[in-house]
Amino acid sequence: MDPILSISRRTRRTPWTRRNAEHGVKAYTVYNRMLLPTVFESVEADYHHLKKHVQVWDVAVERQVEVKGPDAAKLVQMLTPRNLSKMKDDQCYYIPVVDENGGMLNDPVAVKHNNDRWWISIADSDLLYWVKGLANGRSLNADIFEPDVSPLAIQGPQSDELMARVFGDSIRNLKFFRHMKINFNGKPFTVARSGYSVQGGFEIYVDGTENGEPIWDALFEAGKDLNVRAGCPNLIERIEGGLLSYGNDMTIKNTPYEAGLGKFCKGPAATSCIGGDVLRKEQENGPKQQIRGLTISGIAVSPCRNPWPVMAKGAQVGEVTSAAWSPDLNTNVSIGMIAKDHWDIGTKLTIQTPDGNRDAEIKKMPFI
Ligand code: THG
Numbered sequence: 001m002d003p004i005l006s007i008s009r010r011t012r013r014t015p016w017t018r019r020n021a022e023h024g025v026k027a028y029t030v031y032n033r034m035l036l037p038t039v040f041e042s043v044e045a046d047y048h049h050l051k052k053h054v055q056v057w058d059v060a061v062e063r064q065v066e067v068k069g070p071d072a073a074k075l076v077q078m079l080t081p082r083n084l085s086k087m088k089d090d091q092c093y094y095i096p097v098v099d100e101n102g103g104m105l106n107d108p109v110a111v112k113h114n115n116d117r118w119w120i121s122i123a124d125s126d127l128l129y130w131v132k133g134l135a136n137g138r139s140l141n142a143d144i145f146e147p148d149v150s151p152l153a154i155q156g157p158q159s160d161e162l163m164a165r166v167f168g169d170s171i172r173n174l175k176f177f178r179h180m181k182i183n184f185n186g187k188p189f190t191v192a193r194s195g196y197s198v199q200g201g202f203e204i205y206v207d208g209t210e211n212g213e214p215i216w217d218a219l220f221e222a223g224k225d226l227n228v229r230a231g232c233p234n235l236i237e238r239i240e241g242g243l244l245s246y247g248n249d250m251t252i253k254n255t256p257y258e259a260g261l262g263k264f265c266k267g268p269a270a271t272s273c274i275g276g277d278v279l280r281k282e283q284e285n286g287p288k289q290q291i292r293g294l295t296i297s298g299i300a301v302s303p304c305r306n307p308w309p310v311m312a313k314g315a316q317v318g319e320v321t322s323a324a325w326s327p328d329l330n331t332n333v334s335i336g337m338i339a340k341d342h343w344d345i346g347t348k349l350t351i352q353t354p355d356g357n358r359d360a361e362i363k364k365m366p367f368i
Pocket of ligand 1: 062093094107108109121122123124151177194195196197203242243244
């Protein structure tokens with residue numbers, strides 16, 4: 001039997017921990033020291049349902065770092081090589097955040113409310129302390145704190161229909177990575193067209209824990225005939241879609257170029273942000289290794305709990321960090337960090353998995 005997770009006050013609850021239990025959550029992980037569901041029916045059943053219907057996900061673990069004050073825009077731009085100068089007040093940007101060595105600290109979604117107020121919707125690392133430290137060290141005029149704001153994701157092909165039923169038809173016109181205000185029980189909430197799946201959908205930034213269950217309940221009430229279910233980020237679907245997992249697929253040891261996020265490192269910001277000097281060299285020379293998608297031959301692989309060595313002619317040339325059987329592609333799909341001489345599409349490699357050696361091939365990512 002797999003070990004189970006012991007839950008205490010340190011593994012923070014979310015506004016929907018009780019609802020997840022009522023909807024039969026079968027497994028949790030810990031992310032930002034908070035509970036994140038990983039399985040409801042089964043990873044495969046959840047995957048098929050997500051691609052066909054609509055799911056409501058407790059992604060409260062995507063904690064917000066609020067940056068508020070006259071120096072907020074300056075501070076957020078210091079964090080990232082992505083150019084924020086053209087960003088509008090209703091936009092969200094996927095931003096690599098790097099340290100002084102160009103190492104990735106996080107890969108959050110930045111939500112801009114206005115120049116003086118931002119949310120940084122973080123992946124699994126303690127970004128709050130880095131941002132607070134910078135603001136203090138550089139004497140910037142900005143408050144940095146974690147507000148009581150918890151994203152609730154609505155994902156899947158029926159997400160427009162479900163959202164329109166609860167919040168009105170105007171939501172259908174919201175563009176990708178833009179946000180707007182919706183009203184619920186007379187209170188405004190920020191909602192963006194975004195989410196950690198490639199099926200399309202929304203994220204409601206639920207402000208106030210007390211509003212969590214009423215919004216959840218309204219979505220389930222309105223979505224009965226849409227076969228709405230509780231769900232969560234799905235391992236298979238996110239690998240197929242090439243969505244990266246910070247802490248798994250890249251860490252503080254990797255630059256954004258290695259993580260395949262070079263397209264977000266353009267213009268002057270890419271060399272003037274913290275770590276910009278290192279990034280400039282990396283931009284000129286190119287990374288020595290980079291994220292790639294690989295298919296893995298044979299029957300379904302076991303979960304990848306530790307990186308699997310990737311071999312060419314007996315020498316290690318990389319590692320696989322995420323892997324799953326894809327029912328729709330009828331093969332194992334995986335994400336790994338691969339050395340330059342071996343990363344071209346079509347390159348054949350060998351992976352040392354816990355189930356033995358497997359043949360693998362570099363593929364275009366996203367897989368779907
Ligand atoms: N939504 C919100 N916060 C988050 C996540 C999220 N915080 C944690 C984690 N996810 C951060 N990581 C990602 C990874 C990928 C994407 C978003 C957040 C993503 N990527 C698209 C892609 O790569 O195709 C689009 C990127 C773009 O074009 O800007 O959506 O999911 N609130």
